[in-house]
Amino acid sequence: xxxxxxxxxxxxxxxxxxxxxxxxxxxxxxxxxxxxxxxxxxxxxxxxxxxxxxxxxxxxxxxxxxxxxxxxxxxxxxxxxxxxxxxxxxxxxxxxxxxxxxxxxxxxxxxxxxxxxxxxxxxxxxxxxxxxxxxxxxxxxxxxxxxxxxxxxxxxxxxxxxxxxxxxxxxxxxxxxxxxxxxxxxx
Amino acid sequence: xxxxxxxxxxxxxxxxxxxxxxxxxxxxxxxxxxxxxxxxxxxxxxxxxxxxxxxxxxxxxxxxxxxxxxxxxxxxxxxxxxxxxxxxxxxxxxxxxxxxxxxxxxxxxxxxxxxxxxxxxxxxxxxxxxxxxxxxxxxxxxxxxxxxxxxxxxxxxxxxxxxxxxxxxxxxxxxxxxxxxxxxxxxxxxxxxxxxxxxxxxxxxxxxxxxxxxxxxxxxxxxxxxxxxxxxxxxxxxxxxxxxxxxxxxxxxxxxxxxxxxxxxxxxxxxxxxxxxxxxxxxxxxxxxxxxxxxxxxxxxxxxxxxxxxxxxxxxxxxxxxxxxxxxxxxxxxxxxxxxxxxxxxxxxxxxxxxxxxxxxxxxxxxxxxxxxxxxxxxxxxxxxxxxxxxxxxxxxxxxxxxxxxxxxxxxxxxxxxxxxxxxxxxxxxxxxxxxxxxxxxxxxxxxxxxxxxxxxxxxxxxxxxxxxxxxxxxxxxxxxxxxxx
Numbered sequence: 001x002x003x004x005x006x007x008x009x010x011x012x013x014x015x016x017x018x019x020x021x022x023x024x025x026x027x028x029x030x031x032x033x034x035x036x037x038x039x040x041x042x043x044x045x046x047x048x049x050x051x052x053x054x055x056x057x058x059x060x061x062x063x064x065x066x067x068x069x070x071x072x073x074x075x076x077x078x079x080x081x082x083x084x085x086x087x088x089x090x091x092x093x094x095x096x097x098x099x100x101x102x103x104x105x106x107x108x109x110x111x112x113x114x115x116x117x118x119x120x121x122x123x124x125x126x127x128x129x130x131x132x133x134x135x136x137x138x139x140x141x142x143x144x145x146x147x148x149x150x151x152x153x154x155x156x157x158x159x160x161x162x163x164x165x166x167x168x169x170x171x172x173x174x175x176x177x178x179x180x181x182x183x184x185x186x187x
Numbered sequence: 188x189x190x191x192x193x194x195x196x197x198x199x200x201x202x203x204x205x206x207x208x209x210x211x212x213x214x215x216x217x218x219x220x221x222x223x224x225x226x227x228x229x230x231x232x233x234x235x236x237x238x239x240x241x242x243x244x245x246x247x248x249x250x251x252x253x254x255x256x257x258x259x260x261x262x263x264x265x266x267x268x269x270x271x272x273x274x275x276x277x278x279x280x281x282x283x284x285x286x287x288x289x290x291x292x293x294x295x296x297x298x299x300x301x302x303x304x305x306x307x308x309x310x311x312x313x314x315x316x317x318x319x320x321x322x323x324x325x326x327x328x329x330x331x332x333x334x335x336x337x338x339x340x341x342x343x344x345x346x347x348x349x350x351x352x353x354x355x356x357x358x359x360x361x362x363x364x365x366x367x368x369x370x371x372x373x374x375x376x377x378x379x380x381x382x383x384x385x386x387x388x389x390x391x392x393x394x395x396x397x398x399x400x401x402x403x404x405x406x407x408x409x410x411x412x413x414x415x416x417x418x419x420x421x422x423x424x425x426x427x428x429x430x431x432x433x434x435x436x437x438x439x440x441x442x443x444x445x446x447x448x449x450x451x452x453x454x455x456x457x458x459x460x461x462x463x464x465x466x467x468x469x470x471x472x473x474x475x476x477x478x479x480x481x482x483x484x485x486x487x488x489x490x491x492x493x494x495x496x497x498x499x500x501x502x503x504x505x506x507x508x509x510x511x512x513x514x515x516x517x518x519x520x521x522x523x524x525x526x527x528x529x530x531x532x533x534x535x536x537x538x539x540x541x542x543x544x545x546x547x548x549x550x551x552x553x554x555x556x557x558x559x560x561x562x563x564x565x566x567x568x569x570x571x572x573x574x575x576x577x578x579x580x581x582x583x584x585x586x587x588x589x590x591x592x593x594x595x596x597x598x599x600x601x602x603x604x605x606x607x608x609x610x611x612x613x614x615x616x617x618x619x620x621x622x623x624x625x626x627x628x629x630x631x632x633x634x635x636x637x638x639x640x641x642x643x644x645x646x647x648x649x650x651x652x653x654x655x656x657x658x659x660x661x662x663x664x665x666x667x668x669x670x671x672x673x
Contacts, residue, residue: 159659
């Protein structure tokens with residue numbers, strides 16, 4: 001890469017960073033909590049774990065590893081390619097987001113439904129006869145056609161049975177639309 | 188393959204130069220007859236030493252084989268030539284213009300290790316494998332040996348007297364004499380064919396120096412001795428010699444495949460016990476039945492199955508990750524099983540063993556789906572899901588897995604007999620708790636929603652609830668549990 005290209009990339013990168021940060025201000029109106037609130041609206045009361053789940057368990061430690069196209073799986077039906085959504089700068093931004101420190105817990109005050117959180121009691125973190133959910137802190141980025149995209153992991157467990165999915169959403173008008181889903185963990 | 192072309196071109200020149208007129212005269216040294224090397228080019232291991240040098244390791248067929256006598260004694264009345272593995276390692280020289288071959292011979296010391304010989308290579312000794320690894324130069328001078336116990340190098344062996352070993356190993360070394368044997372493929376007199384295998388046995392008593400530990404990188408900096416004779420200096424930057432067509436490469440220690448990455452000691456020991464129990468024969472029932480579930484994974488040599496623990500999703504005991512990870516160091520695909528820390532803290536040993544077997548079947552089905560997607564087994568699984576209207580792969584696995592319940596129950600029963608430490612558990616109890624993860628999938632209006640297979644095979648609702656409660660008891664290690672705490 002030439003020095004000029006590097007400088008251009010850096011400037012663009014900072015610019016995009018500013019834009020992203022502009023709408024990533026903490027709070028209920030941030031796109032991350034907008035997506036979280038979209039997800040929790042369909043969940044039962046007392047069913048969502050307060051701690052976010054990490055991406056490391058699934059070896060999602062880079063944009064490349066996050067891209068479903070690069071993952072080998074016995075179940076994948078569609079070779080979904082994140083490169084078809086995100087340009088080079090946006091990929092760089094996602095890379096930075098993946099390596100940055102993220103919130104460890106859901107901020108209750110930012111939830112539209114506060115009673116959705118599962119009250120943990122002691123060291124046991126499951127209850128009989130109840131479906132429990134865990135999500136990761138969403139990765140949000142602008143992408144194709146200036147749409148906003150969100151990538152999140154969601155786990156659904158009922159007693160000794162459960163599974164985890166990678167979900168990719170696109171914000172259309174005022175709502176988040178699920179555009180890709182892949183099973184990434186089975187219990 | 189480039190290495191093959193190189194070998195065909197150079198194989199006749201791969202000899203160590205003679206070092207003095209009495210080089211082969213020392214009665215203590217072992218120089219085997221020069222066996223013709225016929226690598227099997229169809230299958231090979233490809234990996235890298237820690238310093239980045241590329242290695243190809245291939246099976247090496249010989250009509251004649253070499254054995255430590257103790258190895259023969261470990262497997263009485265068995266054809267040991269079929270138990271050992273003999274490979275040739277082609278180590279790419281740092282200059283990139285040639286390969287330096289070595290011969291690796293692997294000798295298991297127990298039945299478990301004998302069963303883990305398939306797929307063995309210098310960088311992937313199974314973590315519970317015990318035995319001896321001997322490295323020879325291409326022209327059959329003994330270079331170094333390793334005595335391995337449960338995947339760990341406990342001692343290193345060099346042929347010859349102690350004074351010929353590098354000074355830094357002195358103090359931790361002992362000298363022994365032992366018998367080594369090699370065979371020739373043609374039948375000899377009965378006196379030379381004690382096992383009646385139709386081959387001629389040759390025997391020699393040699394002296395060995397056995398030192399504690401791995402000795403580090405081999406050969407170390409300093410003087411290298413082969414069969415107790417000076418060869419040349421290492422670590423000077425001027426290794427080799429003008430008349431050398433073959434240079435003994437520096438090698439790292441043999442590497443283990445660490446599949447068991449559990450940091451919870453109790454869970455780790457259960458995993459090890461299940462691995463060891465997998466080769467045990469039943470003392471009742473079908474004499475030939477082995478622990479089929481763990482055997483599934485043990486036979487899946489193309490993949491590594493990693494077991495870890497972590498904080499995973501709320502409520503989950505464990506997860507198998509379908510995303511297959513390619514490990515560039517081992518050159519193998521990996522499937523990972525992750526146990527939840529909270530579960531390991533609270534469940535009985537029996538429950539943890541049960542969960543491992545359950546996840547092992549997930550891992551095996553994933554492996555089949557990847558390795559042979561168009562094969563009859565995987566297509567059968569896909570058709571099974573389609574014909575029953577299952578859209579979620581988890582649901583397909585959990586309904587399909589019902590046919591393994593008895594195998595899980597049998598494996599648990601065997602494990603408990605040897606390691607579980609709990610007596611008076613009825614045989615049927617092991618089958619019942621094997622339904623763990625395959626019984627309830629949801630609740631509606633206060634009633635469990637059962638998996639179809641569970642519902643079909645256990646027809647009475649009160650029985651389903653009883654079985655499900657037994658699973659819960661073991662999961663929570665409550666007063667009703669029959670297993671012991673982990």
